[in-house]
Amino acid sequence: MSSGTNILAVFGSTGSIGRNTLEVVRRHPDAFGIRYLTGNSNAELLIEQVHEFRPAAVAVTDPAAVTAVKSAVGELTEVFAGEDGLMEIAARSDYDTMVSSLVGFAGLLPTVTAIRAGKNIALANKETLVVAGEIISRLCSEHGVQLLPIDSEHSAILQCIVGEPGHSVSRIVLTASGGPFRGRSHDELSAVTPEQALRHPNWSMGSKITIDSATLMNKGLEVIEAHWLFSVDADAIDVVVHPQSIIHSMVEFSDGSVKAQLGVPDMKIPIHYALTWPDRLAGDYDRLNMAEIGTLTFEEPDTEAFPCLRLAYDALRAGGTAPAILNAANEIAVAAFLDGQLSFTGIADLIEDSLQNVTAGQADTLEAVIAADTAARSFAAAQIEHIAELNTTTRV
Ligand code: NAD
Ligand code: MG
DSSP states (O other), X not given: OOSSOEEEEEETTTSHHHHHHHHHHHHOTTTEEEEEEEESSOHHHHHHHXXXXXXXXXXXXXXXXXXXXXXXXXXXXXXXXXXXXXXXXXXXXXXXXXXXXXXXXXXXXXXXXXXXXXXXXXXXXXXXXXXXXXXXXXXXXXXXXXXXXXXXXHHHHHHHHTTSOGGGEXXXXXXXXXXXXXXXXXXXXXXOOHHHHTOOSSOOOOHHHHHHHHHTHHHHHHHHHHHHHHTOOGGGEEEEEOTTOOEEEEEEETTSOEEEEEOOXXXXXXXXXXXXXXXXXXXXXXXXXXXXXXXXOOBOXXXXXXXXXXXXXXXXXXXXXXXXHHHHHHHHHHHHHHTTSSOHHHHHHHHHHHHHHSOOOOOSSXXXXXXXXXXXXXHHHHHHHHHHHHHHHHHO
């Protein structure tokens, strides 16, 4: 990304992507440096990270964690609190690349701030592109910023199209593992528990994206992400279920040729690529042994059992703030499911309800996107409350 050492600000360093990023940095101390870290509630881990990486400053959002981090490492580093703290760090001049790995809508404004400060973005936080793809794309070109995907599918697509003329891409095929409930019917899914949904077969990730993978909303969000990253219409983005997660995605070209990118399922590899692009720095990650794997299989996604994928396509085709409404309703639904307030199949129902009832408009300003997010969250939260009341009445 830059010659010499790539100096990083890792947003969400205590999360799954953040921890994998720090592992990539540990393995390549000459290629990468850490200047800033941020965390939410895991004070203990952030404190350890400060001792190890000695960042110039950290930002902490959870108030109890702020106190804990200040008292433990306040002498070693500057500690900023809350969302303002995230913005303060995002706007700093002395780093090269933001690793945008907060989860959900919370990642939007810090990422926008970093783009405005001219920083390159290694993007894990797909929700940012889902809700504000139009704005982010515009800002990146205005500020000459590179937006490099960390998401393994989009990293695969980027690697397939490197060196190809842009007009030659005719179709993108995103692969999906199918999650822990692949093969189950809609009825069989109504009683699955958060514990079952959190057991992803191939990847170890944060809880929100793990639930998104179980509902196939993750793939839906990735369809929207691919649209903005690679300027491809919904009709030219396909999803195929590939349970082994070895082919990370494919690109079909205008002459009928198809390229795929393969690798072991390890997020450190796409993180490493995003941080070294357009170069390839040697990396000591597990190697793929095709003979050992033996078989790669593919099947159509089942959108009857997993309607979230269809809803995401609908929102992308509707355009404007529809994807922001989809995303907000999904964030509320996933939190309610994890909290035991909503059934697994209730997640898609709540999102569909929100898309039907919250009015979408243009998504060309941050204000419009934030307003759509707020409206969808309050609609979805009211529905959850309504469901909780019904459940109480039924029990009495
Ligand atoms: P995670 O839950 O493990 O980590 C999230 C990070 O964000 C943590 O550091 C947490 O402290 C911080 N955070 C959470 N809420 C916050 C808030 N309100 N304000 C400030 N900070 C907050 O999540 P993850 O699995 O690392 O995923 C991060 C992003 O990367 C998501 O957008 C996800 O979709 C995407 N992604 C993850 C993976 C993966 O393998 N984990 C793969 C592809 C894409
Ligand atoms: Mg992915």
